[in-house]
Amino acid sequence: MVDSGPVPRRGRPPVSDEQRRRQRLDISRHAVRLFAEQGVAATSGEQIARAAGVSERTLWRYFPGKESCVEPLLTRMIDAFRAVLHAWPAELSLAEHLRAAYQPVLDSSSAEDIDAVLAVVRMTHDEPALRAAYLMLRERAEETFVEVLAERLGSSPDALDVRVQAAAISAVLKVAADDFARETAGRGITPDVLTGHREELAHALALVTSGLPDGGTSA
Amino acid sequence: MVDSGPVPRRGRPPVSDEQRRRQRLDISRHAVRLFAEQGVAATSGEQIARAAGVSERTLWRYFPGKESCVEPLLTRMIDAFRAVLHAWPAELSLAEHLRAAYQPVLDSSSAEDIDAVLAVVRMTHDEPALRAAYLMLRERAEETFVEVLAERLGSSPDALDVRVQAAAISAVLKVAADDFARETAGRGITPDVLTGHREELAHALALVTSGLPDGGTSA
DNA sequence: ACTTTAATGACAGCCACTGCCAACAAACTG
DNA sequence: CAGTTTGTTGGCAGTGGCTGTCATTAAAGT
Incomplete structure (x- = not known):
């Protein structure tokens, strides 16, 4: 088995792990601030998403639940x-x-x-x-x-x-x-x-x- | 301050802690069986309630969430x-x-x-x-x-x-x-x-x- | 430009869970 | 016994977390 190396990929490349990490961290900061200000129950997912500048749908793609933010x-x-x-x-x-x-x-x-x-x-x-x-x-x-x-x-x-x-x-x-x-x-x-x-x-x-x-x- | 003892109460007495414990344990048994059979996600609160013979509303009064059953x-x-x-x-x-x-x-x-x-x-x-x-x-x-x-x-x-x-x-x-x-x-x-x-x-x-x-x- | 692959957003829908109120149950009182 | 009080239960409507799906956009190569 010869290692033919990284095959030249086609199409848009997946986001790097580093970018994903930064994105999650950014969302995390907003979420924690909101949690501290108004409590967890009173903070909605939509609110977190808006604060982080992403759609609510993408928020749930980055985090499986509100608390894990x-x-x-x-x-x-x-x-x-x-x-x-x-x-x-x-x-x-x-x-x-x-x-x-x-x-x-x-x-x-x-x-x-x-x-x-x-x-x-x-x-x-x-x-x-x-x-x-x-x-x-x-x-x-x-x-x-x-x-x-x-x-x-x-x-x-x-x-x-x-x-x-x-x-x-x-x-x-x-x-x-x-x-x-x-x-x-x-x-x-x-x-x-x-x-x-x-x-x-x-x-x-x-x-x-x-x-x-x-x-x-x-x- | 004299301790006048247990004041003769009026109206329906609250359910005893013992009864409540038994009720919760009974629900717990049904919930665990269902969880084991079909997984947690696939088991609905309504299902647990029906199996335990109570209304869904009362289920949520006895447990704050599905998992805590x-x-x-x-x-x-x-x-x-x-x-x-x-x-x-x-x-x-x-x-x-x-x-x-x-x-x-x-x-x-x-x-x-x-x-x-x-x-x-x-x-x-x-x-x-x-x-x-x-x-x-x-x-x-x-x-x-x-x-x-x-x-x-x-x-x-x-x-x-x-x-x-x-x-x-x-x-x-x-x-x-x-x-x-x-x-x-x-x-x-x-x-x-x-x-x-x-x-x-x-x-x-x-x-x-x-x-x-x-x-x-x-x- | 055209294709390909991946990320995002918009929309609809399910279900866990809550608030509210009427109905019922179990005690005491006259 | 009816009437009152206190507590539990069930039904109903609503909120919000979260998912499936699909069209749209972004970023690469040919």
Whole structure:
């Protein structure tokens, strides 16, 4: 079988993944703003679509439901953790690594996005539909943790210990994120709440990942 | 202020909580059966209502949405764990206690209910709406774990360590439940998969709860 | 220009869910 | 017993989320 390379396609090319990502993110920003202003129930799909400058039909093509419009923004928060998890060096425990390298504020995110994300997390406590979307997203992210842990521990992603550890880490991250969102409610993100958050996360992770053979150095 | 006792009420008394519980459970059974037979999307609210012998209007009074009809049945599974958690003696570690006392099959549940519950758990892997409801239910149950742990550790339900431990336990329980549902897929519930499940749960819990001061005896 | 492939928008329709009100049920009161 | 009160249920109409379908437009190649 010779690889004849990318066959010269005909007709209009599909939108690039990058473009699609940007489009979804843009819609997400408008949706979250509307949700924060008037609540989820009071915000209609037509409203979101108009704000984003697309037809309602295309909105439903980009998102399977109203609540999942928050997903692209929320993903940014989880990506911040995923990035630091990928950069986890072998000689450090996870808690140590986090204390040294965890920056919950993504450099690629604008300040407004961060505030919006935290606002969403706060909203999930009163809006069941948003909470459900939030939990679903977290569970999808858990798969990533499984992969990273499996590679590091040299075992299969199907191994029980790996999945349990990933689930525990995910759970800890949820608690810490909720706390972080709650504490930044009035005052915004100050440097001390930020370091406090990092410290809380590291402490909690150490609490849960100490059951490994080497007591946390490799997990 | 003298307590004049229960004032002699007038008019029709509200339905007892017990009656309401039974009604919801009955509807839940019919809904789950229909979901399993023809899928969630293909099952209409009117269908569920007819099967349960109530009007559609009353169905929506008993449940906020189609997917939450599975809740009363699913709760039974979580209640099984909650019960054993309440009976946790002070001198044992949680893993030890589980190995000795955990019966995932509730005595009060009929065999068909158990199968139905496991069927729902299996369905949640393909039906996002059901997965969302499942996760929401689990998170509500987490609050119970927090209360039990707080009382046992003699600290506040707001304490970080308590909430983290509860979240970790909840996460472990989720993994174990998914495995259990998967393993009972074809063959049904055999004694060996049951003991295997109990062993898996105990092992995984030990893995996650060893970070406590006494290494798991009190958590 | 013409063809091809993909994205979008417009329209119609289904169904989950809600508000509203009449009908009915179960208590107490005279 | 009729009459009153309080609560549940069912029917009906309406809203809005979401989908299937199709014509239209955009972006490529020949």
